[in-house]
Amino acid sequence: MPSEPLRRSGRAPRIRAANVAWYLVMTLLSVVVLFPVWMTLVRALSLPIPYLAEGLPPYPVDPQWGAFWEAWVEGSLGRSFALSIAITLVITAAQLVTSVLAAYSFAFLRYPGKSVLFALTVATLLLPIEVTLVVNARTIRSWDWLNSIQGLTAPFLATAFGIFLLRQAFLGLPKDLRDAAELEGYSNWRFMWRVVVPVNRPAVASFALVALLTAWGQYTWPRLAVTESDWEPLQIRLASLAVQNIDRSNIGFAGALIASVPIFVLLLIFQRQLIRGLTAGAVKG
Amino acid sequence: MTAGTPNTETKPVEAAPRRIRGRTREALIGYLYLLPAFVVFGIFFFYPLGRLIQLSLFDTRGVFANQRQEYVGFSQWAEVLGGEEFLDSLWITVQYVLYTVPAGVILGVLLAQLANRKLRGIAFFRTVFSSTVATSVAVASVIFFALVNPEVGYFRNVSWLSWLNTQNPDTALLSVAVSSIWQNLGLTFIIVMAAMQAIPEDLMEAATLDGYSPTRRFFKVTLPLLGPTLLFLVVVLVIFAFQAFGQIDILTQGGPQGRTETLVYRIFRIQFDDVNTAAVMSIGLFALTFVVTLLQFGMLERRVTYAE
Incomplete structure (x- = not known):
């Protein structure tokens, strides 16, 4: 210096x-x-x-500037936008809950078969959605979940990435805290939500941000889980608007900007969490 | 962190039945907390894997697809995995890896190295280079549709770039790849930048005092220290490339003449008509991802040991 x-x-x-x-x-x-x-x-x-x-x-x-308004109304981008927000929120919230629960279980509780169950969890990382696509599409179809929020979100309600990341963070919790909570007579549930999660807020926030970004940008699964244009999430909608009908393509391009600018602003605000989340695998998690 | 507290048992000696009850309770809670995640994993990860294997061993084609199931064993595996269609798509997928991964890593390092300075305005440039992380596959593809589409893309106007379009059989895959390289730029930049900033400054100063030129510093100090990060990046980008679907679906639909039909895209296209072949191909894709991901785990393991 x-x-x-x-x-x-x-x-x-x-x-x-x-x-x-x-x-x-x-x-x-x-x-x-x-x-x-x-x-x-x-x-x-x-x-x-x-x-x-x-x-x-x-x-x-x-x-x-009309295209931006037209995209919203005529291209029914408004509806897709709302649908995408709903899907993203459901997936992010569910992943947070299922990951916190499982990570807590792996980090703090003792029971037989834990290492096997953890290995199974990690094994799901080896299975990208693209591999299971064929079967999952059939499952959703057989349940009559095509064109529904359930169908669009169900395969993503839990993720090994989150469990892995949060478990690592939870393991770093000072033992004193746990002893203190035990002395105070905290239940596991209370200890988890009152101590473990708040103390690990940075890790939880980073994971939430990456989960949100991933859910928002999804394309492959919705492409299979949706057959009616009414149920097209934003990413599918904007692409079909931009590509399929050349003389209306301007509203598709407007849609592409509408879909990314809010995310860009969000990432600017939460830069630090984003960098933490993205480098979680590269730098020690 | 505070490993100072010894792990001695401070708990009072309890009556045996109570302790056993406590342990059973702990185990029950442990399983209960795992349950939600494992319901999802069971239905959408483990069941499909089993079902894929089953589908790959049976022939369910025919008029009444759901009733007719003929066990054909591994003959289908040999037939599909050795077949021209699979190998074609595999080769296209590998080409896609070759187009996107080295370029992505090199550009990430280049931009990060240039941006790793403390000059006025650096925040702006860093924001620009990171910005594409906010784009999804669909957005990046739509953006590049406006550039590489042979009829309505801007590049048709630019004489030195007009060869790069999605209609030209020789460059269609490359033009799709360019959209991915651009989309991944933000991610690669952020990851490499973070790793560069973690390099201790004294190290650089020591190298400078030793008379290392900036170029030598980069190759002898920066690059070796980036090694693990770059490996991680390679794995991530390879997996991205294996999974490429949206960009193909939006920009080329596998064309021209099937020249951009990657593995995932082919699986998607044939799964309605020929679920058995699609299942075998999915298993092939799984094997590929498996190897690459194991590589990543091995690296992560080493990283963790190294950092401790």
């Missing part, structure tokens, strides 16, 4: 030239990363037919 200003004043001219180059490179890279987003905005703001007639320019043709 203290050597920083010294070095800087010592080699000022060279550093400054390097800085200019750095800013140029960074700006260029930012433009490349953001260009696709800009083009999406262009497509959302331009009516498709005049835009195509103009020869696909990199700027909006006769820009109008």
Whole structure:
């Protein structure tokens, strides 16, 4: 730290030239990363037919913000949006509860067969939804759960990732706390919700954020669990709007922005939790 | 943390029956807390695996699909896993891995290295590079539809990029891959950045004092220390690539001429007509994921030991 200003004043001219180059490179890279987003905005703001007639320019043709409203009403994006929020909340809440319960059980309670059950839990990590897709789709169909909130959420109500992550966090709980709770005569239930979860709030929040992000962005499972357009979650809806009918595609592109901007803002606010959650596997969990 | 407290038994000696009751109670609660998760795992993970194996051993094709079940043993496995369709899709999936994984890792390291400085405005650049983590598969695919679609995509206008489109059999898969690389950029950047910031500053200063040039510092200090993180990233990206579905469904539907029909997409497409073949392919996909994930566990294990 203290050597920083010294070095800087010592080699000022060279550093400054390097800085200019750095800013140029960074700006260029930012433009490349953001260009696709800009083009999406262009497509959302331009009516498709005049835009195509103009020869696909990199700027909006006769820009109008109507697509955002139309997406909501005519493209029934409003309904999909509400449905996606419902699905995301159900999945996130359920994953939190099932993961806290199971992680607590694995971390604190003693019973026969625990290591086998834990191994089975970890084994589910080896089974991505894509492998079980064929059978799960049949299960949902046989229960008549196609086109329903149950059908869209059921396979995701528990996740080994959450159990694993929270168990790791719970294991780090100081033993004193547990002894104190025992002395106070806390039940397991009370100890879990009053002590373990609040103390591990950072881990719980990181997991919740990753769960939410994953549930919100899902595409593969809804594609199988839904056969009526009324039940299409946001991600499916916006894609079919953008791709299937060229002369209405602007509302699909508007939908793509509507689907990501709130998430972007959310991630900006909870940056630290996001980084923790995403690196949970990379850096020691 | 505070390992200071000794693990001695401070509990008073209890009467045996009570202690046994206490233990049974603890066990009961333990199982009870596991129950919700295991109901989900049982129905949506373990049952399907068993059912997949069963489906792969039987031939249920025919007019009355549900009534006719002919046991055919492993003949179907050999037939499907050695068949052209599976191998084609496997090769396309592997190509998809080759397109997305090295590019993703290299770009992540490059951007993180460039952004690992304390200059004015750095927060802005970091936000930009992380931003694509907010996009889903569907959003990224729609965004790239506006670029790589041969009829309505912007790239058709750009002479040096017009070859990159979803109609060209030679570049269709690459153009889908570009959307994934872009979508994963935020994730890779965040992970590599976090790892770089965890490198102790004294280490860099020591290397500088030793006369290491920035390039040498990067290759001799930064990269080796990033090793475990990069391995983790490789595994995550490989699994993402194995699972690629949305981008194919939105951008190409497997075309042109089946050139983008990855394993998952093929399974999805044929499962209605030929559930037995789909089941065998799912098992093949499972085997692939299995190997890669085990690799990841091995690495995690090592990480944990290392960090302690």
